Amino acid sequence: MANDYVFNQPPDGIEDRANASAGRVLLGGPVALVTTAWRGKTNIVPISWHMPLSAKPPIVGIAVGQERYTAEMIQHAQEFAINIPSRLLLHHVQYLGTLSGEHVDKFEATQLETFVPKTITAPLVKGCVAWIECQVVEAYPVGDHILFAGLVTSVQVDPQSFDDRWLVGEPETRPLHFIAGNRYSTLSGVMEARVPQASEAPERILRERVAEELELTREARERREEAVGELREEVRRGHSIDPATLDDLAKSGIEVSADDLIDLSKGIVLGE
Numbered sequence: 157m158a159n160d161y162v163f164n165q166p167p168d169g170i171e172d173r174a175n176a177s178a179g180r181v182l183l184g185g186p187v188a189l190v191t192t193a194w195r196g197k198t199n200i201v202p203i204s205w206h207m208p209l210s211a212k213p214p215i216v217g218i219a220v221g222q223e224r225y226t227a228e229m230i231q232h233a234q235e236f237a238i239n240i241p242s243r244l245l246l247h248h249v250q251y252l253g254t255l256s257g258e259h260v261d262k263f264e265a266t267q268l269e270t271f272v273p274k275t276i277t278a279p280l281v282k283g284c285v286a287w288i289e290c291q292v293v294e295a296y297p298v299g300d301h302i303l304f305a306g307l308v309t310s311v312q313v314d315p316q317s318f319d320d321r322w323l324v325g326e327p328e329t330r331p332l333h334f335i336a337g338n339r340y341s342t343l344s345g346v347m348e349a350r351v352p353q354a355s356e357a358p359e360r361i362l363r364e365r366v367a368e369e370l371e372l373t374r375e376a377r378e379r380r381e382e383a384v385g386e387l388r389e390e391v392r393r394g395h396s397i398d399p400a401t402l403d404d405l406a407k408s409g410i411e412v413s414a415d416d417l418i419d420l421s422k423g424i425v426l427g428e
């Protein structure tokens with residue numbers, strides 16, 4: 157039950173950040189789990205329509221369908237928490253989007269663990285990598301949604317995932333990004349954009365940079381094709397693939413999913 161959360165200590169090692177970092181947490185568009193509490197009831201809902209709205213003071217927005225139970229909860233409570241799940245909660249996120257808190261206690265259904273917030277009453281969710289607490293300052297009806305603007309009252313992060321920006325480190329520390337349907341992704345690397353110096357001819361420098369990027373993309377594609385080819389060969393020989401191998405490849409920037417290997421397999425692809 158989420159209602160025990162007020163007695164649960166925050167996970168070890170999480171750190172405070174300035175409220176102004178809320179905008180940074182939402183950069184990159186990770187899917188959020190929004191939690192609410194009202195008169196002893198708690199609720200949790202995946203939300204992908206969110207955005208920073210103001211830097212000073214830090215205000216973030218979430219668009220919630222007018223008919224959602226969450227909209228009713230927030231209208232009463234005038235507060236909400238944004239929890240950013242890691243990829244370990246992939247299946248939970250999708251499942252939570254199929255249930256309504258009006259009929260189901262989603263914390264009971266998923267057994268997600270919670271802990272005590274710092275400034276509001278809605279529970280914070282363990283297994284997430286960043287947490288933003290908000291007090292509603294405006295609610296704008298926009299078509300069939302309500303845009304709740306929340307003044308940020310606390311930001312906490314797992315420093316393995318987020319420093320002053322998303323680190324894109326070990327796969328399990330990365331946030332999840334919702335694409336559509338039941339499809340999600342994670343960020344796979346960080347690139348640094350460079351701009352021409354004042355002394356350089358910008359159109360030439362930019363043309364060169366495009367060529368460099370194309371070359372890097374080609375190399376990455378070739379490395380991936382080679383890795384997939386080797387794994388498919390293993391599968392063809394009837395060997396199973398240890399999921400740790402896929403994680404190791406992901407760490408070196410080569411994302412290979414079971415789907416890449418299944419079409420050539422005779423059966424089981426992933427080991428044990």
Ligand SMILES: Cc1cc2nc3c(=O)[nH]c(=O)nc-3n(C[C@H](O)[C@H](O)[C@H](O)COP(=O)(O)O)c2cc1C
Pocket residue numbers: 187199200201202203204205206219220221224225226227249250252253254255256257258334
């Ligand atoms: C990944 C994902 C993202 C979603 N994003 C939003 C969103 O931004 N706004 C919204 O109103 N509903 C969104 N939904 C749908 C709600 O999560 C879903 O309707 C939920 O069951 C509503 O729960 P409630 O009735 O307890 O509020 C999303 C669902 C998923 C799976």
